[in-house]
Amino acid sequence: MNHLTFDQLSVNHDIQAYLKAADDNFAAIGYKEHGFRHAQLTSHIAGNVLKFLDFPARDVELARIAGYLHDIGNAMGQKEHAQNGALLTLDILENLELPYTHIFPVINAIGSHEDKDVDPSSAIAAAIILGDKTDVHHSRVRLRDLATLDMHGRVNYACQRAFLRVNGETRVISLELTIDTEICPVMEYFEIFLSRTKLCRRASRALKCEFELFINKDKFL
Ligand SMILES: [Fe+2]
Numbered sequence: 001m002n003h004l005t006f007d008q009l010s011v012n013h014d015i016q017a018y019l020k021a022a023d024d025n026f027a028a029i030g031y032k033e034h035g036f037r038h039a040q041l042t043s044h045i046a047g048n049v050l051k052f053l054d055f056p057a058r059d060v061e062l063a064r065i066a067g068y069l070h071d072i073g074n075a076m077g078q079k080e081h082a083q084n085g086a087l088l089t090l091d092i093l094e095n096l097e098l099p100y101t102h103i104f105p106v107i108n109a110i111g112s113h114e115d116k117d118v119d120p121s122s123a124i125a126a127a128i129i130l131g132d133k134t135d136v137h138h139s140r141v142r143l144r145d146l147a148t149l150d151m152h153g154r155v156n157y158a159c160q161r162a163f164l165r166v167n168g169e170t171r172v173i174s175l176e177l178t179i180d181t182e183i184c185p186v187m188e189y190f191e192i193f194l195s196r197t198k199l200c201r202r203a204s205r206a207l208k209c210e211f212e213l214f215i216n217k218d219k220f221l
């Protein structure tokens, strides 16, 4: 069995090229950061979610891999990037001779990470949704001129801190956000991120956890 690790995979030149191409495509249209930073953060959070909930080390490693690769389909275009990313990942992981018992959970998680109306089909799929959908942060916004930002950009730009706290004992997953309300009112966060919040709750429940949302220390969920 190939014991390819996340650390080996993250320095693979093909993967780095896909991530750069995906981010370059988004930069060209002024869309927020979708490159190495988002890939690394999603990977890190997805792995930690399963680690803190005492999942086996294999699942933690596969969640890290899936989190890192989840958006490479954007190299081909945003539409259907989840399915395209799953196919690209299949190709990459086959070439790296990862066993199919490891490949299938990863491509399933990637291919379903934007599904809004169905429950995540595995813990790995749930973990990357939590890593991906909680990445709200001012550093992702490329345009620094506030007047030109749309509401989506404003909400991200206003977010000074986003932290996902996972309590394995109480089985509560909490998203803690600090939002500068001078830049955007909390209401705008919900206008933009209501569907993501619902996805996070659905993913948490798939992990047999409750989901909480705190904005500026106030509990909204
Ligand atoms: Fe995505």
Ligand SMILES: [Fe+2]
Pocket: 038, 042, 070, 071, 132
């Ligand atoms: Fe993403």
